[in-house]
Amino acid sequence: MTRxxxxxxxxxxLNGYTKRDTEKIVKAILDGIKEALARGEKVEIxxxxxxxxRTRRExxxxxxxxxxxxxxxxxxxxxxxxGKELKEMVDGKTPTPSESDSSPT
Amino acid sequence: MTKANLVDHIYEKVGLSKKEAMExxxxxxxxxxxxxxxxxxxxxxxxxxxxxxxKGSxxxxxxxxxxxxxxxPRRVVTFKPSVQFKxxxxxxxxx
Numbered sequence: 001m002t003r004x005x006x007x008x009x010x011x012x013x014l015n016g017y018t019k020r021d022t023e024k025i026v027k028a029i030l031d032g033i034k035e036a037l038a039r040g041e042k043v044e045i046x047x048x049x050x051x052x053x054r055t056r057r058e059x060x061x062x063x064x065x066x067x068x069x070x071x072x073x074x075x076x077x078x079x080x081x082x083g084k085e086l087k088e089m090v091d092g093k094t095p096t097p098s099e100s101d102s103s104p105t
Numbered sequence: 106m107t108k109a110n111l112v113d114h115i116y117e118k119v120g121l122s123k124k125e126a127m128e129x130x131x132x133x134x135x136x137x138x139x140x141x142x143x144x145x146x147x148x149x150x151x152x153x154x155x156x157x158x159x160k161g162s163x164x165x166x167x168x169x170x171x172x173x174x175x176x177x178p179r180r181v182v183t184f185k186p187s188v189q190f191k192x193x194x195x196x197x198x199x200x
Contacts, residue, residue, distance in 0.1 A: 001148070002149075002150070003149045003151075006147065010132055014128065014129065025119050025121070028118040028119050029115060029130060029133055030149060032106075033111070033152075034193050035193075036110075037193070043107075043111070044107050044108075045107075045108050045134055048137070073196075076194050077191060077195070078153070078191065086141065086142075087181070089141070090142050090182050
């Protein structure tokens, strides 16, 4: 599923929103998560998972073209830890709770 | 930041009521969850990709007791952040 497909599904499920409005909201949500991590914060979505930063140590690397050694500085990367509910849903150990009604057509 | 803070953020950015913002946040994550549980991945350009990977069975060991056990095949979710997400986060001032 792509971003625009997701936007269509959401717009359909919530009546009264155009795709354009929905895309704006989706953007606000995703940007909100990104910005929080950029500030060094952690984002916790219960039932879904947590987004946080992982720090990669500085290391020495080589430029494969010239062979010179370069220092790669400390780097922060986004990391997602899957929440318990989502983990179990995907593994099929428990019946999916939000599956019974609302068939996406 | 929690789901509630995220709702506030949307409420400020977009002209929605708090109730509507909450509905939208809930629905977004529920839809992603449902899609992943059907084994389908989600590609959100500018953000990243959530995908489902199947892991085969393997032998494991209880680290406490040393007893060998069979770890059953399972499906797990992985997230790969997009280039934009990575570069937004990369050089933090406070590390």
